[in-house]
Amino acid sequence: MNYIAAGIALCGSAIGAGIGNGMLMAKLIESIARQPELEGNLRTNMFISMALVEAMPIIVIAMSFVLINE
Template structure:
């Protein structure tokens, strides 16, 4: 056990916090928008999924670095 494992764990936690906050905020805005304008729900859902995928991609970059750190140790 050395610092790389600790770094990987802390990094994974921080990444999940960031990704969760981002997707949570996105979903809350999308829900609000489709609540205000139910006829546009389909278009909002599509763009929400695209944005969620992009946010998710960013957090996966972080997680991959964490995996590399954990495997290196």
């Protein structure tokens, strides 16, 4: 049963991160199209935001290992 819970958690976090990254990139492209002179600042903020979005699947992977090894 722990394997199923870990699999569902991993799938959910992967889907959430994919949607979050897609929305982030869409807004980045939209912002660069509006103000091309801010491209450097926007790209820096994008990398920071993407790291925060990707933190959740990494935490879920660690929690899944705990679930599997119980």
